[in-house]
Amino acid sequence: MLDLVFIRGLFVLIVSACAYHFKPLNASAPLAATGGAVVALAVIFLEMRLKKVSLPRLIGAVLGSAVGIFGGFLVSVVLAHVNHDNSTTLHFFQLGLVMWLGYIGLVVGAQKSDSLNLGAVGLFGGDKVATKTHKILDTSVIIDGRIADIAETGFLDGSLVIPQFVLRELQMVADSADSLKRNRGRRGLDILQRIQKIANLEVRIVEEDFPQVREVDLKLIELAKIYGCKIVTNDFNLNKVAQLRGVEVLNINELANALKPIVLPGETMRVFILKEGKEYNQGVAYLDDGTMVVVDNARRMISKTIDVSVTSVLQTTAGKMIFGKFDDRVHVSLEKPAEKVERPPRREQAVGEG
Numbered sequence: 001m002l003d004l005v006f007i008r009g010l011f012v013l014i015v016s017a018c019a020y021h022f023k024p025l026n027a028s029a030p031l032a033a034t035g036g037a038v039v040a041l042a043v044i045f046l047e048m049r050l051k052k053v054s055l056p057r058l059i060g061a062v063l064g065s066a067v068g069i070f071g072g073f074l075v076s077v078v079l080a081h082v083n084h085d086n087s088t089t090l091h092f093f094q095l096g097l098v099m100w101l102g103y104i105g106l107v108v109g110a111q112k113s114d115s116l117n118l119g120a121v122g123l124f125g126g127d128k129v130a131t132k133t134h135k136i137l138d139t140s141v142i143i144d145g146r147i148a149d150i151a152e153t154g155f156l157d158g159s160l161v162i163p164q165f166v167l168r169e170l171q172m173v174a175d176s177a178d179s180l181k182r183n184r185g186r187r188g189l190d191i192l193q194r195i196q197k198i199a200n201l202e203v204r205i206v207e208e209d210f211p212q213v214r215e216v217d218l219k220l221i222e223l224a225k226i227y228g229c230k231i232v233t234n235d236f237n238l239n240k241v242a243q244l245r246g247v248e249v250l251n252i253n254e255l256a257n258a259l260k261p262i263v264l265p266g267e268t269m270r271v272f273i274l275k276e277g278k279e280y281n282q283g284v285a286y287l288d289d290g291t292m293v294v295v296d297n298a299r300r301m302i303s304k305t306i307d308v309s310v311t312s313v314l315q316t317t318a319g320k321m322i323f324g325k326f327d328d329r330v331h332v333s334l335e336k337p338a339e340k341v342e343r344p345p346r347r348e349q350a351v352g353e354g
Helices: 002-022 029-050 055-082 088-111 125-132 138-145 146-153 164-174 178-195 216-227 236-244 252-258 329-333
Strands: 134-137 159-163 202-204 230-231 249-251 268-276 284-285 291-297 305-316 319-326
Touching: 002 029, 055 088, 088 202, 134 216, 138 146, 138 164, 138 178, 138 230, 146 164, 146 252, 159 164, 159 216, 164 178, 164 216, 216 230, 216 268, 230 236, 236 249, 249 252, 268 291, 268 319, 291 305
Parallel strands: 134 159, 134 230, 159 202, 230 249, 291 319
Antiparallel strands: 268 284, 268 305, 284 291, 305 319
């Protein structure tokens, strides 16, 4: 970073010295040096902005501006042959036409850059395929922690990309005055350290940022567009916004719902009744994956493990709910001890009975 600052400063000094020496536009030496410094700073600002532009958009802008300038030049040549008046107005009109068409071509080419298939050219295909395997992690999925378990199983291929602005947000949460937020932030940092220690997984921390975008979710979407990859999240709102922007999303909650065990009405399952339900005589239990099981006629079985019969399964936006019924008659028959059968006393033969 210091080397880049040094090079930029040297560039400003060289341009200012050249302007001071040659005095363009017959300006005085101090004014020419100041103008040269301003031009050099404008070039540096343009370079900093272009660094954040994706390669397809940059190529589209260059091709569009080249086509626009070439078209404007052809039209100006035709106008020069048609109008033999070599006036200043004609020259101004020709120059304005070239600049106007060049600007139109640049803007349209940048906007239509998504239609460019750089992989078909063969020069950029390898880089594009490589970025397709990247997956960007957002703050919520890091704090959630299940991404580490998924990564350890080997189901994730490619590289996990962690933007620098996500790390800053995690650090702000970890330094919060609220104890709950502070614990969540520290948990997220611990999860990142755990992910980095996974042997066969590449973790990349990228420096790309978008100062003009304030929300972290929108920054993630812009970064995903540049890399052409997917976002891993469990944030419902980010999921919807990214889909509207044309960015693919891997939702951890959807994956968890897809992996929940499938039960059918009529099946029997063993659950631990944890608390009372909302309706009369209901008990509530939870499976190992967090699925709620609502059991009728199980209120008095709280803190006990019982067998219930599944009556229905309801899929909601929050997950899956299982409804069951507890048959106390079957439970009593299973727990009732076997009745003791009294046997008649054994008659002993009297000694000497004959």
